[in-house]
Amino acid sequence: xxxxxxxxxxxxxxxxxxxxxxxxxxxxxxxxxxxxxxxxxxxxxxxxxxxxxxxxxxxxxxxxxxxxxxxxxxxxxxxxxxxxxxxxxxxxxxxxxxxxxxxxxxxxxxxxxxxxxxxxxxxxxxxxxxxxxxxxxxxxxxxxxxxxxxxxxxxxxxxxxxxxxxxxxxxxxxxxxxxxxxxxxxxxxxxxxxxxxxxxxxxxxxxxxxxxxxxxxxxxxxxxxxxxxxxxxxxxxxxxxx
Amino acid sequence: xxxxxxxxxxxxxxxxxxxxxxxxxxxxxxxxxxxxxxxxxxxxxxxxxxxxxxxxxxxxxxxxxxxxxxxxxxxxxxxxxxxxxxxxxxxxxxxxxxxxxxxxxxxxxxxxxxxxxxxxxxxxxxxxxxxxxxxxxxxxxxxxxxxxxxxxxxxxxxxxxxxxxxxxxxxxxxxxxxxxxxxxxxxxxxxxxxxxxxxxxxxxxxxxxxxxxx
Ligand SMILES: Nc1ncnc2c1ncn2[C@@H]1O[C@H](COP(=O)(O)OP(=O)(O)OP(=O)(O)O)[C@@H](O)[C@H]1O
Ligand SMILES: [Mg+2]
Numbered sequence: 001x002x003x004x005x006x007x008x009x010x011x012x013x014x015x016x017x018x019x020x021x022x023x024x025x026x027x028x029x030x031x032x033x034x035x036x037x038x039x040x041x042x043x044x045x046x047x048x049x050x051x052x053x054x055x056x057x058x059x060x061x062x063x064x065x066x067x068x069x070x071x072x073x074x075x076x077x078x079x080x081x082x083x084x085x086x087x088x089x090x091x092x093x094x095x096x097x098x099x100x101x102x103x104x105x106x107x108x109x110x111x112x113x114x115x116x117x118x119x120x121x122x123x124x125x126x127x128x129x130x131x132x133x134x135x136x137x138x139x140x141x142x143x144x145x146x147x148x149x150x151x152x153x154x155x156x157x158x159x160x161x162x163x164x165x166x167x168x169x170x171x172x173x174x175x176x177x178x179x180x181x182x183x184x185x186x187x188x189x190x191x192x193x194x195x196x197x198x199x200x201x202x203x204x205x206x207x208x209x210x211x212x213x214x215x216x217x218x219x220x221x222x223x224x225x226x227x228x229x230x231x232x233x234x235x236x237x238x239x240x241x242x
Numbered sequence: 243x244x245x246x247x248x249x250x251x252x253x254x255x256x257x258x259x260x261x262x263x264x265x266x267x268x269x270x271x272x273x274x275x276x277x278x279x280x281x282x283x284x285x286x287x288x289x290x291x292x293x294x295x296x297x298x299x300x301x302x303x304x305x306x307x308x309x310x311x312x313x314x315x316x317x318x319x320x321x322x323x324x325x326x327x328x329x330x331x332x333x334x335x336x337x338x339x340x341x342x343x344x345x346x347x348x349x350x351x352x353x354x355x356x357x358x359x360x361x362x363x364x365x366x367x368x369x370x371x372x373x374x375x376x377x378x379x380x381x382x383x384x385x386x387x388x389x390x391x392x393x394x395x396x397x398x399x400x401x402x403x404x405x406x407x408x409x410x411x412x413x414x415x416x417x418x419x420x421x422x423x424x425x426x427x428x429x430x431x432x433x434x435x436x437x438x439x440x441x442x443x444x445x446x447x448x449x450x451x452x453x454x455x456x
Contacts (some may be wrong), residue, residue, distance in 0.1 A: 050358055068285065070366060077364025087359035091378050091454050100373065101363035135454075146359075153363060 001026045001157055001188045002047060007056035009042050009212075016042040018212040020056070024157065027186045031199040031220070034209035035235055040192040043209070044161045047190065048079045061156055077105050080150030084162040086142040088134035094121065094145045095130040098152045106153065113152070120148040124178050140171030144178055157188040164195060196239060200224055208232045246429050249416045256412025257433055263329060263398040263408055264437070268391055270334025275341025280371055282346050293342070300339035306400050308332050313404040329401040337394045344386040348379030381452045388445030392438045399434075409433060 002024040009017040016039045024030050032040050045051040047058055049065050049072060058065045060079055066072045089097050098117035102108045108116075121127045124144040126137070134142055143163055150158055160179065164172040176198050183189060183202045193199065199206055199220055206223045208216040208231075216223065216232045227233045246253065281293030300308075312332045313325065323331070352375050360370030380387075402411035413430040417423050 048362055050362060073361070073364050073366045075364075076362055079362075081359075081362040083355060083359065085355055087353075087355035089356060089359070089374055089378075091381070101365060104369055104373065105364040133454075149363070 001028070001061055002190070003057075003059040004043075004047070005057050005059075007043070007046055007058065008054045009039075009046060009051060010054050016212050017046065017053070020212075020214055022207065022214065024188060024190060026188055028204045029183045029187075029189045029191065029202055030205050030207055031203035032190065032192045032207045032209060033194070033196070033199060033235075034215075038209040039212040040209055041161050042212075044081075044159050044190065044192050047159055048076050048081055050081075073105070077101070077153050078156045080153060080155035080158040082143070082146050082150055082158065082160045082163050084165050086134070086139070086146045086166070088142055088146055088149070090134055093131050093133055094126070094137070097134070097145060098149045101149070102152050117148070117152055120151050121145070124148050125174070138171060139167045140174045143167065143171075143175045147175075147178055147182075151182075157190065158182065160189065160191040160193070162192050162194065164193065194239065196224070208235070210235070245416070245420045245422045245425050249420075252412045252416055253409070253429070253433070256407060256409040256430075259326075259407065259412075260395070260398050260409040260434075261437070263326070263333065263401060263406070264391075264395045266330045267333035267337060267394050267398065270330065271337035271341045271390070271394060272387075274335055274338025275345050276376065278338060278342035279345035279349060280368075280376075282342065283349055283371070285367060297339045297342055300336050305333070305336050305397055306403060308336055309400055309404050325401075325404060325406050329398075329404065329406050333394065333397060333401070337390060337397070340390050340393070341387065344383045344390060345376075345379060347386070348381075348383035349375055351382050352378045378454060381454055384445060384449040384452060388441060388448075391441045391445070395434070395437055395441065 002022070004020060004022040007017050007020040008015070020043060022030070022043070032043065034040055042051055046053050049058070060075060063075060065075055088094070089100070092100065095114065095117055098120060099110065099113040102113040102116065103110055118127060118130060121130050124147055126141050126144050129137055129141055129145070134145070137145065163179070164175050167175065172195070176195060179189070179191070179198070180202050191203070203220045205217060206220050207214055208223070210231050216227060216229045218228070223232070224236065227236055278293045278296050281289040282297075284290055309329065309332050312328050316323065316328065356374055356378065357370050360374040361367070365373065398408055399410040401408055402414065407415070409430055413426050417426045420426065
């Protein structure tokens with residue numbers, strides 16, 4: 001479903017991604033972990049070209065991501081993204097947030113889009129909040145609304161960049177539950193997260209990054225119980241201590 | 243005092259013309275300002291440069307020079323338009339440069355994540371600007387736009403210099419007949435103050451109504 005080859009990204013003199021290859025099969029859940037600054041967000045953002053790579057290619061469902069313009073917008077519509085800071089449209093209600101793109105990009109009628117939006121909001125458990133503004137919701141509710149907004153485009157794959165890192169601890173569970181549900185329903189997902197429990201339970205594969213490179217990749221049980229590289233071992237020792 | 247009441251019709255039509263000039267120029271300035279601000283944040287380099295050239299050219303030549311140039315220069319190159327129309331267009335384009343800068347500062351104040359979320363959903367650059375960024379940007383610059391509205395109102399007086407008989411020109415005409423400058427221009431000044439008071443009130447109301455919860 002997603003095919004990354006030789007991805008390079010520099011910010012000035014700093015190389016954020018170095019020759020990254022990654023394949024995500026249809027229905028697969030890939031969790032990306034690694035220390036801060038290792039390039040996880042940059043990789044995630046290159047997958048829908050919010051960040052323009054300096055070299056390498058990204059294919060989604062066989063089609064190479066175009067450089068800019070309408071064709072890129074069309075392909076982006078097929079890859080949903082959920083951000084650490086939610087990024088709900090502040091001036092629109094939750095329902096309007098979820099219906100905007102289906103109406104403007106997919107050309108759905110308003111009524112159809114609203115019906116689908118309400119179903120999705122019910123599915124993520126915030127149907128009662130549909131007519132509120134984002135700022136009136138808790139962080140956990142906002143992130144679930146953001147997931148519903150991404151799902152409303154019926155994407156082929158979903159990208160999550162630390163979806164629970166901005167949340168109070170008691171709200172992390174409700175968001176992870178929604179994500180676990182999606183994974184069980186067969187959604188193709190790339191998830192950057194520090195939630196090791198989620199990675200262990202839900203991931204089909206774990207990708208460990210450090211210094212802009214993919215250092216190790218494997219099934220979660222194997223990776224967590226017997227990491228093959230020293231860097232992964234060091235990292236796990238640090239995060240699993242807490 | 244009689245000098246005012248005796249000439250109420252002249253003052254009235256001058257005032258009306260001032261209000262018309264202001265409202266039409268403001269509408270024009272808002273359109274020009276939004277278009278130019280959009281150009282200045284566009285991913286296309288040529289548009290960015292053109293937007294910047296527009297703002298620099300318009301802001302760095304006095305409005306009076308633009309007005310005189312348009313009123314006397316346009317007929318030379320075969321463009322015939324009435325004085326009032328010419329004044330509206332010139333003031334619109336001139337105030338449009340200031341409006342563009344205010345709108346652009348509003349656009350820059352919208353968190354980058356808003357535009358990223360819009361583009362990640364498949365909206366084009368223009369759609370995300372129109373549907374997501376601008377509605378939030380405009381709400382944050384109501385106050386500066388109100389100041390531009392007052393500046394526009396004041397600047398309509400310059401149209402007097404090229405023969406549009408708005409409030410200042412009307413006052414001047416009455417003064418030529420009556421020679422009572424203090425009464426006449428104090429009255430005109432008070433009328434301008436009343437109008438800008440109305441603009442100020444409208445700005446305040448709009449700002450309260452449009453504030454976004456964050
Ligand atoms: N827009 C940018 N401009 C300059 N440098 C950047 C930019 N975005 C990222 N970087 C740099 O690229 C490197 C990789 O950043 P990235 O955000 O991908 O890391 P990360 O693995 O997501 O880290 P974290 O866990 O802290 O989110 C970092 O050194 C960062 O400082
Ligand atoms: Mg990150």
